[in-house]
Amino acid sequence: MITRFLTDVRVTFNPFSLRSKPARLFLSLIPPNARADGMKIESKMLPRTSKEPASLGLKFKDGKEMKLDLSAMRITQVVEEVDRHSRSLARKEELSGN
Structure with a gap:
């Protein structure tokens, strides 16, 4: 999983x-x-009796929130979603010469 473009993780x-x-x-x-x-x-x-679903909030270096x-x-689906945006950021970084 590509994590170098993540700035904020909330689970x-x-x-x-x-x-x-x-x-x-x-x-x-991570x-x-x-x-x-x-x-x-x-x-x-959450407490053991909680019925609230598990959630994940991510913020990337370009400001996108997921x-x-x-x-x-x-x-596997979670990693795929995170890597999809991270790969696009890596591509942009590579094309800009950074």
Whole structure:
């Protein structure tokens, strides 16, 4: 997963729910030095009895915001959505010579 274009990650999930697995896996895919590189990461754990669905909010360096409902997605779909925009940003960066 391409994470160098992410500036802000917000995850809300119930750690005891089976539908929260993509949220937990997404957090595990973020590199350990991401905060040191300037990424803001917020994770909110819901109580065990909560029926609120897991959600993921992302902000990219170009200002685009992405909000994903993780209760209906698999981790492969989440990574695919994030990488799709990250690849376009990498292409723009490469063409501009940075």
